[in-house]
Amino acid sequence: MTAGSTTRIAVSLALIAGAAAYAVMGAIQRSGVPDEASWDQAAQVVREGWQDGDLIVFAPAWAHAGAPRFQGLHADIAELPDWYEAAKHPRVWVVAQAPHREPVPPYGWQALARTETGGMTVHLWTPPADQPLVWDGLASIRDAKVAHGDGPARQECTTWQNNRWSCGAAHPWQNVGRVSRDIQGRERTVIWAHGRDNGDPLEIRWPGVPAGRTLTIHVGLTQRAIEQAAGAPVVFEVRVGDRVVVQRTLGFNEGGWFRHDVDVTGQGALDVTVRIVTKSNPFRQLCFTADVWG
């Protein structure tokens, strides 16, 4: 026997092992796809335990094949999870299948229940109880004071139409309001605040925001914005009272959903102001959220 024949044998056996492993992997993957009955049972479990304010998420997040069975219930079907937003709900149902049938709750969350439903598992989780959501800027957008310009050029934006603030006549995109946009890999429901042109500042102010411990800001440009060769960097600034607590320049094509946590403990009611400035505004589709947690 030569070394050459030993090598040939080893290569052949490795190929056969590879092919066998491939066949087994395929079978395992196929068996992990839930059938109709599993989805039916999962929907039954969720409906029977449903309470107002609950949220359904899927694990993996993209696996919403059985979503029609949850008609009428509040569900997140984006392809990536967003546990920060999910934490705004008192309870979250996690409808899970392979390869994430046993997901681990995020830090601080509690698992309340776990039910196997054929090829799936339904988990019921609750977010940290010691950090309640005190205020949600998106939910309070109607209460915001929107303006643009500085000094004598300052102008209040008082047109409220289709849940959006516009300066002057209602504008299709130069406005401030609630939208869902693809930002950093998933659809996010956010406050749209498209930058104005030529350095004209856009300001969104909430006076009398309830007191809490942490002001959490998320900010980013939309996917559409970062893929365009247009516009200029955007300066995003948040003030609490007169104090600048967040300042960030979002680069020309800078993707991301950037989080800033500001300690506001013991400050009483807050005056929160968001200011957006850019020298050139084509496709400067800036979006943000602002929340106060207790």
Place this chain on the structure above:
Amino acid sequence: MRVAPTRRDAAVGAALAVLTFALLAATLDIGFSRDESFYFSAAEQYAGWYDILLTDPGKAVSKESIDHFFAYNGEHPALPKMLFGASWRLFGQMHDPATEPWSRAWYHQGQPPETILGWFSESTAMRLPALLLASFLVFAIYLFGVEFLGRRAALFAALGWMFQPHAFWHSHFACFDVPVTAMWFLTAWAFLKSMPAPGEPRQRTHWKWALLTGLALGLALNTKHNAFFFPPLAFLWWVIARRHEFGASLEGPGLRLRIPPIPLAFFAMLIVTPVVYLALWPKLWHDPITHLKFYISFHAKHEYYWVYYFGTLFTKPPFPLPFPFLMSAMTIPGTTVLLFAAGTLRLFKEHLVRTGARFSTTLARAAQRFPVREPGVILFIFLNFLIPFAVIAHPKVPHFGGTKHWLHGVPFACLMAGVGFEVLLDGLKALADRMGDWLRSRTVRVAGAALALLLFVAPAAFDTLTDTADGSSYYNAFAGGRAAMGELGMQREFWGNSSYSALPWINESLPPNSRVDFHDTTWDAVRMYWRDGALRRDVVPMWDYNAADVFLFHWHKEFTDIEADCRDAYHAEVPSFVAAPGGVPLLDAWRRAPAKPTGKTP
């Protein structure tokens, strides 16, 4: 060395081709992709020209007539669409406006032609030429393999091509990608056969194959522009493969250049190909320069398509260089990928050892153990695999997101996988020799080889023949299966065909005269669904979800904002129907006026 295929080889190749055709014909329930729908429309319009050609040939070739019938889709050669149109006219079962007056709206200019044979549905009749070419390709791969690599490699190469979900899916369409793959392969095969083996004299048969090369290249160019890359490939191969025959020396007063015999096929490509190209593309008959300028300009400045690749949405250059290679590695069944890797490593090893054999007696002895191969053939196969991939890999070339744009390189990858199958069988033979006499009988060895073939082909066949309607969303088990689309953030459907999966739901669930936004499915595709009886004729198609009752969202990363807007507009939390082969949503159907929120079981 070359082995002339026997009649039995031809019979095996033909049997594989017939099997391919049967499998394709049995799985025709595949939705119409965007491009196919455009070619349906073009084929229908071009087919009208045949009537004029038969009744008044002089008028048919006039500029006015050509401009009238061939105005649409001039950015692609006419030949495939002329074939689809001819097949449709001959075999298609048309609707009769006298008994179905509503059907007028389903046809170009409101008037279907009369049925001639009426053997097939209209879409099947359109697809027939592509199905035949796809079947012929399997025959050609097998015979090419027999001639240049051996029967065992040939068999796996043919089966490896047959059982690829993406290629199989594309093989159904009245499109250009598999036809040009067949034409390219035919061109390459004819080219290689037109070349005498090194040291052998030219014979008459080489002239014939050279002429066929010119003809085949003309047909390939008339199918799709990918074929323009074949002549430079052939030239590059000739220069590299015959590099030792080039030379220059100083003799007497001047420089004397030495070059190997110029391939006859090059002359055929220069003379026959342009004639065929011109003859089969009517738009070139009257003003060829203007139309060629338009044609070249269209493809040179092609818009960039979105590409969703490992969680990043690429919208403009630079596109990821490994894209075609990795996508193929993830979307060709894993067993074929394994054998491709084994075959490539083996051929690379052979090349190194043969190169080193000039300098080392040890390597020379090692080289003698390798199969005798005609010099240059492996390089030719390798270049035919590599260049189609490399063209798309260039970061400034549109990547499109699917896998069809380098499909003409994949049969050559299968031939290399065929060499991998040889490696597998060689090792098994060595194992059998080591294990004892009882394993040395011919029967045992044939059975062993058949089992090995089954082990590598069966998973690929299973993958190919399940979820056939959504072949473009297949990822192999090594990549994670179809779940790779969600887990890794990869392209899902490609393109616009997924609404087909929702047609039964539409037909059964929606009230009469429902308005449906078909999103990425085109009007031409909807017309064909009607003509094939796949869609209720009262459904009102539109492309504005605000005005529609139902929105068929085709899951593309770049469109998710539209889905979110529709969800808000419809006040719907979840879709009413989801098409999700392998558990990964390809299409979400959103419907207005969902049920009121409730926690109780209905």
